[in-house]
Amino acid sequence: MTTPQPSDPFAAAQGAPVPQPEQKKGGMLKKIGGFVVLVIVAVAVKVGLPHLTGDAPVHAEVNDCVTVTGPENDPKVDTQDCSSGKADLYKVLKVVDNTFDVNKCDVGEVALAQQLNSDKFVLCLDPVKKA
Incomplete structure (x- = not known):
C-alpha cells in the first residue's frame, strides 16, 4: 500500500497546513474607485489650481489697466487699478477676439x-503715462 503524497511536501514534512489562496473581495471595485478618485483630482488640479495660485490667465476688457x-x-x-502707478502699466484700448493676429x-x-481656455484674443495696449 502506498501513502498519498501531499501537494506541498515541505508543508507536510513540517506538519503545517497547506495555505489556500486568499479570496479578494471587491478588488475590481477598489480599482474603479481609485481610478475615479484619480480623475477627480486631475480635473481639480487642472481647473482649480491656477485660480488658487493666481496663475490663471486674465481676459482684460477695454479700459482695464x-x-x-x-x-x-x-x-x-x-x-x-489704473491709478496704481505701477511700472509697466498699460490701458486696454481694444480687444480683438478669435485671433492671434497682432496686426489687428x-x-x-x-x-x-x-x-x-479655448478663447484666443489680442489685447491692444497703450502705456499709461505717469503723472
Whole structure:
C-alpha cells in the first residue's frame, strides 16, 4: 500500500497546513474607485489650481489697466487699478477676439496675443503715462 503524497511536501514534512489562496473581495471595485478618485483630482488640479495660485490667465476688457510680466513667449497679464502707478502699466484700448493676429492693433499700440481656455484674443495696449 502506498501513502498519498501531499501537494506541498515541505508543508507536510513540517506538519503545517497547506495555505489556500486568499479570496479578494471587491478588488475590481477598489480599482474603479481609485481610478475615479484619480480623475477627480486631475480635473481639480487642472481647473482649480491656477485660480488658487493666481496663475490663471486674465481676459482684460477695454479700459482695464494691466501689467504684463514674464517671458515674451508666455506673458502673464494681471488687471490693476489704473491709478496704481505701477511700472509697466498699460490701458486696454481694444480687444480683438478669435485671433492671434497682432496686426489687428493700430500702429503704435502694443499688441499682446492671449489664450484663455479655448478663447484666443489680442489685447491692444497703450502705456499709461505717469503723472
